[in-house]
Amino acid sequence: MKTFKNENGYALLMVLMLILLFTVLGMGLMAMNMNSATQFNTKEEQVKSRHLAEMGVLHYKTEVESIVKNPSIKNSLSCSDFPEVLNEIIESNVSEYTVRLQTDSVCDATDKQMIIKIISEGKAVDESKAKEIEATILISNRSQNENDGETGDDSTALGNVPQKPPYPEEDWVRKSAVTDLDDINSANPSKVIYGITNQNPFIADGFVEVLGAVDVNKKSDWTFKNDLLVAGSFATSTAGKNVSTINIDEDFYIGGALHIKNHTIVNVGSDFIVMGDVDFGTKAIFNISGNALFDWKVSNVEPHADITIQNNAYFKNPLGTVKNNANFCVKGTAFLWKGNKWEPYLSTDDGYEGFNESCLGTSINNPGEKEWEVLPGLNAIYK
Incomplete structure (x- = not known):
C-alpha cells in the first residue's frame, strides 16, 4: 500500500x-x-445629571438663604417671598437643571418655622438618563424661643424648663377615646388609643394625645398643627430612601422612648420632652424650635445625624455616644441634672465632647424682632 x-x-x-x-x-x-x-x-451621563440636580438644590438653597438674611423683610418674611426665586431658577437653567416644588403650596409656615420641599432634576442629552433629587429646606425663627413663664429665683439663669402640656379638658367632648388617628375628626381635641393611620399625608388640626405607642411607617408624611402627646414610645421604621417627615407645630411630648431611624425628618415648632431612652439614626434630622428636656438619656447619635435645638437643652443624664460627622447643636444653654438640681453642662462633665461647641450659646433672644435662619441639612433623596 502506498502512502501519499x-x-x-x-x-x-x-x-x-x-x-x-x-x-x-x-x-x-x-x-x-x-x-x-x-x-x-x-x-x-447619569453622574453628570446627578451633579446637575445637586447644583439645582444648592442653587435654590442659596437663593433662599439670601432672602432670609435680607434685614428689610425679616419681620415680614413669608412663603410668598420664595416663588419668584423658584421661577427664576426654572427659567434660567432649563438646559441644565430645573427646580420645582414637591407640593402645590410654596411652603408650610408658622410663626416659628417654614418648610420648603423641592425637586431638582438634572438634565442629560438622553432624557432617560435624567436624575431627580428631593430635598427639604427648613427655616426656623430663632427669636420665638426664649424664656417666659418660669418662676423662682433661678429663672433667669435656668431658663424655662419644658413641661408636659396639660390636656385641654374644658374643650373635651365627653366621649370615649377614638380608636386611631384616622378618627380624630370626631373630637377636637382628641384622645387616641392607637397611633396609626391609613392616611398619607396625614394632618391633625387640634390637640392630640395618643394613649399608647406610635410607630411611623416608611414614607409617612404627618403634620400636627397643635400639641402632640404620646404616652408610650415613638419610633420610625424609615430606612434608605423611604424618608418620613413628621411636623409638630407646637409642643411634642413622649412618655416613653424615642427611636428615630435613618433619614427621618422631625420638626418641632415649640418645646420637646422625652421621658425615655433616645437614639437617632444615620442622617436623621431633628429640629426643635424651643427648649428640649431629655428626662432619661440620649444614648446614641449615628453618623451624619443632625440634631438642632434652638433654645436650651436639659439632660437628666450625660449625653451618650455622638459618632463622627454627627451634629448635636444646642444654640441656647445646655444644663445637666447634678446634685438634684439643674446646673450648666460643663466641659469637664461626661458627654460634653458630643456637643458641637461652635453652636453653644448662639441663640438669639430679641422679642422685638424675628431672626430667621436656614437650618443645616437638606435630607436629599436621590431618585
Whole structure:
C-alpha cells in the first residue's frame, strides 16, 4: 500500500484558519470595547445629571438663604417671598437643571418655622438618563424661643424648663377615646388609643394625645398643627430612601422612648420632652424650635445625624455616644441634672465632647424682632 505525503496547500489552509480565528476574536474584542464605551457614556451621563440636580438644590438653597438674611423683610418674611426665586431658577437653567416644588403650596409656615420641599432634576442629552433629587429646606425663627413663664429665683439663669402640656379638658367632648388617628375628626381635641393611620399625608388640626405607642411607617408624611402627646414610645421604621417627615407645630411630648431611624425628618415648632431612652439614626434630622428636656438619656447619635435645638437643652443624664460627622447643636444653654438640681453642662462633665461647641450659646433672644435662619441639612433623596 502506498502512502501519499503530498502537503501542497496545507500552509494556505492554516493561514486561512488563523485569519478566521483572529477575525472572530477581533470582532469579539471590538464588540466588548463598544459595549464598554456605551456603558461608560451612560454612566457618565447619569453622574453628570446627578451633579446637575445637586447644583439645582444648592442653587435654590442659596437663593433662599439670601432672602432670609435680607434685614428689610425679616419681620415680614413669608412663603410668598420664595416663588419668584423658584421661577427664576426654572427659567434660567432649563438646559441644565430645573427646580420645582414637591407640593402645590410654596411652603408650610408658622410663626416659628417654614418648610420648603423641592425637586431638582438634572438634565442629560438622553432624557432617560435624567436624575431627580428631593430635598427639604427648613427655616426656623430663632427669636420665638426664649424664656417666659418660669418662676423662682433661678429663672433667669435656668431658663424655662419644658413641661408636659396639660390636656385641654374644658374643650373635651365627653366621649370615649377614638380608636386611631384616622378618627380624630370626631373630637377636637382628641384622645387616641392607637397611633396609626391609613392616611398619607396625614394632618391633625387640634390637640392630640395618643394613649399608647406610635410607630411611623416608611414614607409617612404627618403634620400636627397643635400639641402632640404620646404616652408610650415613638419610633420610625424609615430606612434608605423611604424618608418620613413628621411636623409638630407646637409642643411634642413622649412618655416613653424615642427611636428615630435613618433619614427621618422631625420638626418641632415649640418645646420637646422625652421621658425615655433616645437614639437617632444615620442622617436623621431633628429640629426643635424651643427648649428640649431629655428626662432619661440620649444614648446614641449615628453618623451624619443632625440634631438642632434652638433654645436650651436639659439632660437628666450625660449625653451618650455622638459618632463622627454627627451634629448635636444646642444654640441656647445646655444644663445637666447634678446634685438634684439643674446646673450648666460643663466641659469637664461626661458627654460634653458630643456637643458641637461652635453652636453653644448662639441663640438669639430679641422679642422685638424675628431672626430667621436656614437650618443645616437638606435630607436629599436621590431618585
